[in-house]
Amino acid sequence: MKLIRFGEAGREEPGVLLPDGRMMDASGEFSDFDEGFFGSGGLESLAEWVADGCPGATEVDPMSRLGPPIDRPSKLVCVGKNYLEHAKELGEGIPSEPTLFMKATSAWSGPYDDVITPRGSTKLDYEVELAVVIGQTASYVDEADALSYIAGFSSFCDYSERAFQKEMGGQWMKGKSADTFAPMGPWLVTADEVADPQGLRLWCKVNDEYRQNSWTGDMMFSVRQIISYISRFMTLLPGDVIATGTPSGVAMGMNPPKYLQCGDFVECGVEGLGKIRQRVVAPH
Known part of the structure; x- marks a missing residue:
């Protein structure tokens, strides 16, 4: 699984890159890829959501800016x-x-x-x-x-x-x-x-x-x-x-x-x- 974040610097939204090359917006299900996400089983939940076909997600414009793939870390x-x-x-x-x-x-x-x-x-x-x-x-x-x-x-x-x-x-x-x-x-x-x-x-x-x-x-x-x-x-x-x-x-x-x-x-x-x-x- 490939995690991405897209949008303006400092205001990125979470998403995933699918094997077929499409980028899907995950912000309807997950707030961000940050300490809380990783520390509370977020990866497992994200994998289940992707396996279900990313219900409710919209495709990210391929011209969107990509930010760092996780939120700014504590260290x-x-x-x-x-x-x-x-x-x-x-x-x-x-x-x-x-x-x-x-x-x-x-x-x-x-x-x-x-x-x-x-x-x-x-x-x-x-x-x-x-x-x-x-x-x-x-x-x-x-x-x-x-x-x-x-x-x-x-x-x-x-x-x-x-x-x-x-x-x-x-x-x-x-x-x-x-x-x-x-x-x-x-x-x-x-x-x-x-x-x-x-x-x-x-x-x-x-x-x-x-x-x-x-x-x-x-x-x-x-x-x-x-x-x-x-x-x-x-x-x-x-x-x-x-x-x-x-x-x-x-x-x-x-x-x-x-x-x-x-x-x-x-x-x-x-x-x-x-x-x-x-x-x-x-x-x-």
């Missing part, structure tokens, strides 16, 4: 340096356990929305990632059970302003949290449709040039390990998002670096989960 937890070659290209050592940081959820953005260059930005970078959406409250989760806590998966791009992140001191999140720096989508694919989260190709292109091309089997810490590890330090709530790390090929790792410029087009995708596209624009 957006990221894993840094989780692919060996990416860790090497950064030249900062190989982590012995997952490196965690947070992105502000105000960076939440739709799959085709513009990326707005923050004021003072000089080193804008991209990172394609597999995003995991938590389906139930998770605290001190055993690795063996970790996948059962997943509602679904999506394509994600962790945009970063490297000068803010690396050259200004303090926490990474100041370079990770500008508005529009967390696009996800175009839909959420439920966990039952992803046989192995460690067997997915992921890629990123800038102006049609492949920059990143890898697969999730290259993660140093698997999705199971990541969920278990994070849940030791914080309770993950339904609808929370984990960005699981990026492979090599980021702009900062190139010699010389090839940072994004206004007018560039970025495309990111994860096998079976769809692709997202952003245009880089100047600050408003």
Whole structure:
């Protein structure tokens, strides 16, 4: 099952993408795909509604804007340096356990929305990632059970302003949290449709040039390990998002670096989960 949200930014309505390509409005049955939805059996109810033929639903205009496929989460937890070659290209050592940081959820953005260059930005970078959406409250989760806590998966791009992140001191999140720096989508694919989260190709292109091309089997810490590890330090709530790390090929790792410029087009995708596209624009 593929969950979508459509409409104006900040006023999206929930829907589903059917196997025949039609998008159906689910707002008559469900208020939104948020913490309450995932935490109260909403996915199961949605699956029953779809199996019944989406009674009462109208078809969504295919030209409608798509927003992020779930409502803004309570937490957006990221894993840094989780692919060996990416860790090497950064030249900062190989982590012995997952490196965690947070992105502000105000960076939440739709799959085709513009990326707005923050004021003072000089080193804008991209990172394609597999995003995991938590389906139930998770605290001190055993690795063996970790996948059962997943509602679904999506394509994600962790945009970063490297000068803010690396050259200004303090926490990474100041370079990770500008508005529009967390696009996800175009839909959420439920966990039952992803046989192995460690067997997915992921890629990123800038102006049609492949920059990143890898697969999730290259993660140093698997999705199971990541969920278990994070849940030791914080309770993950339904609808929370984990960005699981990026492979090599980021702009900062190139010699010389090839940072994004206004007018560039970025495309990111994860096998079976769809692709997202952003245009880089100047600050408003």
